[in-house]
Amino acid sequence: MKLRLYYIEQWTDEVMPCQPTLEGWAAWLAAPDPDYERLEPTADGETFTASVIEVLGDVRVERKDGVWEAVETIPEGTDCFFLRHHQGSEGWNAEYAANTLADATDGLDEFDDSPCWFACTRSAPEVRLTFSYAEDGPRMTVGDVGQ
Secondary structure, eight states: OOEEEEEEGGGOSSSOSSOSSHHHHHHHHTSOBGGGTBOSOOOTTOEEEEEEEEEEEEEEEEEETTEEEESSOOOTTOOEEEEESSTTOSOEEEEEEESSHHHHHTTSOTTOOOOEEEEEEEEEEEEEEEEEEETTEEEEEEEETTO
């Protein structure tokens, strides 16, 4: 299974309040956060619609004859590329993101020939996340938007 990242619209911006994983959202929603105008923990059973990005893998990109090219094979199904902060980074720089590698690398420093890494992703259908309290702590479960 590929890594799935969840983005709850009302709290997704340039700065995220937590990691966009089910565990990250559950932990964050279980406690108040005045910085986000959440003065109480989330109620058991509350639901949220979230967009989903699947991370299919990373590719190393190098400049060859003035053109940025992927060194490894781009995973099948990739529909967007995001520049990683560095090799092995979990996060990415959304300023260098696009549906094609050529567009995503547009504007990279043309004098820097250091390799860089791009996350290869695809969009997945929106989902309905349900927050709940379990014996082992807070959790988020995934369901269809129609549920």
